[in-house]
Amino acid sequence: MLDAERRLLANALLDASNERFVLLSESCIPLFDFPTVYDYLIGSALSFVSSFDDPRKAGRGRYSRRMHPTVTSAEWRKGSQWFEVQRGLAVGIVSDRRYYPVFREHCRPPCYVDEHYLPTVVAKLAPGLNANRSVTWVDWSRGGSHPATYKRRDVSLRLMERMRSGSECVYSSNNNRTTASSCFLFARKFEASALGRLLLIADAAKRWNWH
DSSP, X not given: OHHHHHHXXXXXXXXXXXXXXXXXXXXXXXXXXXXXXXXHHHTBSSBBOOOBOOOSTTTGGGOOGGGTTTSOGGGOOBOOSOOEEXXXXXXXXXXXXXXXXXXXXXXXTTSOHHHHHHHHHHHHHOGGGBOSSOSEEOOOTTOSSSOOOBOGGGOOHHHHHHHHHSOOEEEEBSSOEEEESOXXXXXXXXXXXXXXXXXXXXXXXXXXXXX
């Protein structure tokens, strides 16, 4: 998985005009139109990579002492695999020859590289350039090892509005830091059966002022 992500980033970096890089899955949807997403990302001074210390077995319990001293247990992080990074950070990820081999060799199931490599490496290399949150909405409230999956019957304008503006976070622009109610630009997981319903409410969900 990580090999594929690095290849995607490397290919996208070939276009010198690309400044922001977002990883999404086939079950993700945009919550805003392209101009709004573009303004949100280009206007941000930070990348969006979820990175946190999880004391549970599914977090610290996955750390291998064989990673020491390149990665210590205190530096071990977990986070969402759905990320957004600036160009400079993307270059650092693709060109990494120090941490990537260690993860490839020692992060084996039940350790999952896509949940630990980027959160750990970003926390080590560029903590001041990361908002430490994802811009992809995921609902873990139902418990279990997988997030909630939205079917056609679940889709409503109310749900979209909750995803768009039902949170609170800090948004750091190139000029200042503000509190925003719109923290997510994308959402998952949506079944293919939800597409028709999503298209029906698209007209009602026009360009949104996320500030």
